[in-house]
Amino acid sequence: MRIDLHAHSNISDGTQRPAELVAAAAKARLDVVALTDHDTTDGWAEARAAAKDHGVGLIPGMEISCKTSLGISVHLLCYLHDPANPALLEEITKAKVARLSRAERMVERLAEDYPLNWDDVSAHVAPGATVGRPHIADALVAAGIVGDRNEAFASILTSHSRYFVSHYAPDPVHAVELVRAAGGVPVFAHPLASARGRVVAPGIFHDMIDAGLLGLEVEHRDNPPEGRAWLRRLAQETGLFMTGSSDYHGAGKPNLLGENLTTPGALDRILAQGTGSAPFLP
Numbered sequence: 488m489r490i491d492l493h494a495h496s497n498i499s500d501g502t503q504r505p506a507e508l509v510a511a512a513a514k515a516r517l518d519v520v521a522l523t524d525h526d527t528t529d530g531w532a533e534a535r536a537a538a539k540d541h542g543v544g545l546i547p548g549m550e551i552s553c554k555t556s557l558g559i560s561v562h563l564l565c566y567l568h569d570p571a572n573p574a575l576l577e578e579i580t581k582a583k584v585a586r587l588s589r590a591e592r593m594v595e596r597l598a599e600d601y602p603l604n605w606d607d608v609s610a611h612v613a614p615g616a617t618v619g620r621p622h623i624a625d626a627l628v629a630a631g632i633v634g635d636r637n638e639a640f641a642s643i644l645t646s647h648s649r650y651f652v653s654h655y656a657p658d659p660v661h662a663v664e665l666v667r668a669a670g671g672v673p674v675f676a677h678p679l680a681s682a683r684g685r686v687v688a689p690g691i692f693h694d695m696i697d698a699g700l701l702g703l704e705v706e707h708r709d710n711p712p713e714g715r716a717w718l719r720r721l722a723q724e725t726g727l728f729m730t731g732s733s734d735y736h737g738a739g740k741p742n743l744l745g746e747n748l749t750t751p752g753a754l755d756r757i758l759a760q761g762t763g764s765a766p767f768l769p
Contacts, residue, residue, distance in 0.1 A: 490749040492521040492546060492757075493564060493676065493704065493732030495739075496534070497613040499524035499550075500621035502737030504613075509537035509545065511737075515744040519544035519754065519768070521566060521732075525552060526579045526586070527617045528570040531764075538767045545767040546757065550676060551666070552582060554656035559685045561659040561675070564704065567761025568671025575669040578657050583617055589654035590618045596650045597623070597643070601632055620644050621739055636739055646684060659691065660698045667699040670763025672756075674702035674730055679714030689721075696725055701760060706731025706747035728753040 495501035496508045503511065505522060512520035520543060522534045531547045538545035546566050553561040568575065590608065597603050603626060611625040612618055624639035633639045643650060657665070659675075666673040675695065679686050692700075704710075705718045706729070722729045731747035734740070758766060 488518040488751050488754075489516055489745055490519040490751065490754050491515075491517050491733050491735070491745050491747070492519075492548070492566070492674075492730050492749050492754075493523050493550070493707075494520055494735040494744065495524050495550075495737075496522060496530045497616060497737070498527055498530035499617045500619050500736060500739060502739045505530035505534035506537035508735070508737070509534050509541055509543055511735075512744055513541040513543050517543060517745055519546060520744070521546035521548045521564075523548040523550045523564055523566075525550050525617045525619060526583050527615075529615050531570065535767050539769070542769045544769060546754075547764050547766065549579075551579065551662050552586075552656045553659040553662045555659060555687060555691060557685075558653070559687050560656075560683070561687060561691075562677065563659055563662050563666070564674040564676045565666040565669075565671040566674070566757050567764050567766060568666055568669040569763030572665075572669035572763065575665045575671075578662070578665055582654075582656055585655035587618050589652045590620070590623060592652045593620070593623060593644075593650055596652070597627075601627070601630070601643075603627065603630055603632070621736075625739075659687075660694050663695050663698040663700050670761065672701050672761045673699065674704055675700060676704045677707040677709045677734065678703060678718060679711065680707070680709035681711065681714070682709060692721060696727065700727065701756070702728045702730055702753065704732055705729040706749075707734060708742060708746065709734075728756045
């Protein structure tokens with residue numbers, strides 16, 4: 488089986504509708520794909536309908552943007568959680584509102600130096616989508632200010648830029664607890680992607696494990712080889728399962744569906760432990 492458990496639609500920062508993403512998964516010969524948009528489950532229904540049409544298995548999921556007390560970004564994938572769980576929904580809604588306010592303030596700062604306004608950014612945001620820096624990057628590309636998203640994040644939108652504005656995000660340990668309480672399966676996304684910025688110390692991994700973390704996304708292009716080796720050892724020592732994923736964003740990133748894959752055994756553990764929502768498996 489070809490299983491890719493990390494992909495984004497334009498309901499967050501991908502460039503394809505959920506149905507188009509599923510069609511792309513079928514074209515890539517995937518047997519199972521997970522929709523894991525940032526801080527939202529609004530694409531689930533469309534993706535599920537498309538999965539039935541294309542005969543592709545769908546694992547409904549989400550990627551939660553978290554932040555440690557030291558300000559280090561942590562991304563937590565969760566699968567098969569209850570999207571209506573009040574505590575988790577409240578936290579995700581709080582984060583989405585903060586993302587929107589943060590994006591508006593960043594655009595205000597950018598407008599002081601570049602021909603960019605909020606309407607330019609809004610043109611790249613699908614209705615109801617979670618607004619983020621990738622949408623600002625797309626507006627910068629459309630205005631001819633940068634060549635692509637990667638250039639935007641490496642320069643104007645870097646966390647060290649004077650245009651950068653931080654935003655609220657839940658603590659990763661608390662997020663793990665919320666996901667488990669919502670019947671979901673939490674997996675630490677690209678945990679050692681040092682090229683993206685600072686990564687957490689081993690103590691945070693163990694705190695998350697104590698809170699109920701169940702898996703590590705090991706095979707991901709942003710985890711360096713030595714980081715993958717360390718993650719494999721940690722998984723073996725703690726009994727966590729390991730996943731491999733593309734982190735596909737359509738045209739928003741060079742990542743290709745199926746470039747890293749998850750084993751059927753890891754998928755079985757997700758299916759066995761996720762009780763908040765149902766997968767679609769043809």
